[in-house]
Amino acid sequence: MKILVCISNVPDTTTKIKLTADQSAVDLANVQWIINPWDELALTRALELKETSGGKIEKVTVMTVGTQSAEPTMRKALAIGADDAIRVNAEPQDAYFTAQQIAHALKDEHYDIILCGIESSDYNGSAMGNMLSEFMELPAVSSVSNIEIDGDQVKVNREIPGGYEVVEPELPFVAVVQKGIAKEPRIPSMRGIMMARRKPLKVVEPAEAEALTEFVRYEPPKPKAACKMVDADNVEELVELLHNEAKII
Amino acid sequence: MSVLIYTENFDGKFKKANFEIVSYGAEIAQQLGTDAIALSIGNVADDELKQLGTYGATKVLSFNDERFATLDNQAYATAIARATEHTGANVVIFSNSNTSKAVAPRVSVKLKAGMVFGVTGLPKNLDPFTVPKKVFHGKAFADVVIKSPVKIISLAQNSFGVTEHPSEAVIETFAADIDDSTFKTKVISVEKATGKVLLTDAEIIVSGGRGMKGPENWKPLEELAEILGAATACSRPVSDEGWRPHSEHVGQTGKIVAPNLYIALGISGAIQHLAGVSSSKVIVAVNTDPEAPVFQAADYGIIGDVQKVLPKLNEAFRKFKAEN
Numbered sequence: 001m002k003i004l005v006c007i008s009n010v011p012d013t014t015t016k017i018k019l020t021a022d023q024s025a026v027d028l029a030n031v032q033w034i035i036n037p038w039d040e041l042a043l044t045r046a047l048e049l050k051e052t053s054g055g056k057i058e059k060v061t062v063m064t065v066g067t068q069s070a071e072p073t074m075r076k077a078l079a080i081g082a083d084d085a086i087r088v089n090a091e092p093q094d095a096y097f098t099a100q101q102i103a104h105a106l107k108d109e110h111y112d113i114i115l116c117g118i119e120s121s122d123y124n125g126s127a128m129g130n131m132l133s134e135f136m137e138l139p140a141v142s143s144v145s146n147i148e149i150d151g152d153q154v155k156v157n158r159e160i161p162g163g164y165e166v167v168e169p170e171l172p173f174v175a176v177v178q179k180g181i182a183k184e185p186r187i188p189s190m191r192g193i194m195m196a197r198r199k200p201l202k203v204v205e206p207a208e209a210e211a212l213t214e215f216v217r218y219e220p221p222k223p224k225a226a227c228k229m230v231d232a233d234n235v236e237e238l239v240e241l242l243h244n245e246a247k248i249i
Numbered sequence: 250m251s252v253l254i255y256t257e258n259f260d261g262k263f264k265k266a267n268f269e270i271v272s273y274g275a276e277i278a279q280q281l282g283t284d285a286i287a288l289s290i291g292n293v294a295d296d297e298l299k300q301l302g303t304y305g306a307t308k309v310l311s312f313n314d315e316r317f318a319t320l321d322n323q324a325y326a327t328a329i330a331r332a333t334e335h336t337g338a339n340v341v342i343f344s345n346s347n348t349s350k351a352v353a354p355r356v357s358v359k360l361k362a363g364m365v366f367g368v369t370g371l372p373k374n375l376d377p378f379t380v381p382k383k384v385f386h387g388k389a390f391a392d393v394v395i396k397s398p399v400k401i402i403s404l405a406q407n408s409f410g411v412t413e414h415p416s417e418a419v420i421e422t423f424a425a426d427i428d429d430s431t432f433k434t435k436v437i438s439v440e441k442a443t444g445k446v447l448l449t450d451a452e453i454i455v456s457g458g459r460g461m462k463g464p465e466n467w468k469p470l471e472e473l474a475e476i477l478g479a480a481t482a483c484s485r486p487v488s489d490e491g492w493r494p495h496s497e498h499v500g501q502t503g504k505i506v507a508p509n510l511y512i513a514l515g516i517s518g519a520i521q522h523l524a525g526v527s528s529s530k531v532i533v534a535v536n537t538d539p540e541a542p543v544f545q546a547a548d549y550g551i552i553g554d555v556q557k558v559l560p561k562l563n564e565a566f567r568k569f570k571a572e573n
Contacts, residue, residue, distance in 0.1 A: 211396075213394065229552065
């Protein structure tokens with residue numbers, strides 16, 4: 001069995017977001033880049049599955065669509081433990097474009113399980129993984145919070161309001177994963193970092209593809225009014241403010 | 250031309266989020282000079298379907314097929330794509346539920362229709378079709394143009410509200426003719442808690458952080474939730490420590506919530522936590538540290554030890570509830 005993990009290269013989630021002067025873009029100069037948090041958890045779970053599979057899972061591959069600037073993030077994924085990496089050499093435009101690029105690059109490859117994070121922490125699109133499954137004509141399960149391999153079958157937990165369902169998909173399939181899929185993301189070890197330098201990172205040229213959406217303008221969030229402080233010995237005032245001023249209770 | 254709204258049911262019932270997207274879709278239909286048509290998949294009684302008319306749907310397509318009792322992404326997406334073609338819809342609207350996240354992207358690819366997830370308001374422009382959304386979890390807003398003839402949008406919860414457009418909805422049976430071979434996933438078991446207020450539905454959320462000091466101190470927090478009819482939540486360190494279940498974790502990597510009132514108890518307000526709660530209408534924070542970033546996001550604040558403040562809050566809210 002082979003597992004593919006799709007990775008988005010995103011600004012560190014603690015980044016202060018600045019806009020360009022004409023507000024047509026986010027100013028990404030001097031930003032620290034990381035593996036999208038959900039993709040990082042997906043990779044962690046893929047490696048756990050491989051390690052406990054008794055050799056049944058031969059390989060965990062990571063894949064991204066991005067320019068050369070995404071390579072340090074891919075090397076980090078290799079340092080964490082992925083066996084090899086594929087980068088489609090294109091600037092990602094929207095989820096439709098990215099999913100098409102990945103589907104095209106995979107058309108002669110076979111993976112049994114494809115893992116994608118449920119959302120990227122930059123443009124919060126929540127679409128790529130499920131678009132990919134449609135382009136590849138594969139079944140998919142979304143909102144996956146656990147994945148187990150049971151013989152030749154894969155079982156996943158899908159979150160539903162108030163609980164979860166255990167779902168058995170036909171293979172190959174796409175799992176779009178969320179919180180819970182792995183406990184803590186792994187941190188690369190010194191040895192991992194050394195080994196990552198020699199692991200294969202294949203660069204694939206992009207296919208003809210189009211984007212269907214375009215971000216045209218950005219605005220900073222509206223400034224918030226200052227927090228109104230209430231004395232800890234007079235909490236009745238808070239109840240009164242919530243009732244009469246905020247009219248929320 | 251029409252606006253198609255996919256209204257998901259939960260055990261045969263619609264929720265507020267569905268009425269909100271129908272209200273929203275009806276407003277867009279009016280701007281476009283066309284009809285708002287709702288699509289329901291599954292077993293929903295006529296009286297429940299008729300309710301969608303109250304929020305502006307002039308027609309409800311009802312597709313009832315027992316194979317759709319559980320979600321299969323491919324089958325659902327095929328049915329919704331067929332309904333879109335059947336109604337000639339040029340705008341398709343979803344909620345931002347997990348089902349929408351699973352299905353809408355597939356519909357997008359099937360119809361070559363551009364999709365924007367988490368739209369926060371009405372289109373700013375109809376041509377080119379431009380919608381607003383949050384990016385970087387609320388650290389900026391963006392206007393996004395959808396360039397394809399058919400447009401797919403999912404509305405962020407509580408960003409438009411529910412508006413009544415008193416009208417009668419015609420209920421029409423719809424058959425999507427889905428082949429058995431489309432179904433490639435099987436639900437083998439379900440675990441579901443009943444009777445609890447769900448975080449994503451809650452109007453009020455009471456949430457605890459590391460300042461709660463330990464799982465044994467949660468009783469008064471749960472009491473406050475009960476007084477207010479609220480759901481309980483927690484910050485990431487709390488769920489990582491195992492003090493509370495992961496399903497209660499609110500924040501960037503946990504659940505994104507948008508209640509009317511969010512009460513943060515002993516939560517310092519890390520940027521990732523605030524990203525998950527910034528859409529709340531009103532935020533109340535209780536924290537010992539006056540410099541805690543949570544006070545930057547809060548509307549009302551109390552500086553104090555949550556262990557001491559919480560019993561007083563419970564007393565004050567209980568008194569208020571008894572009198573109102």
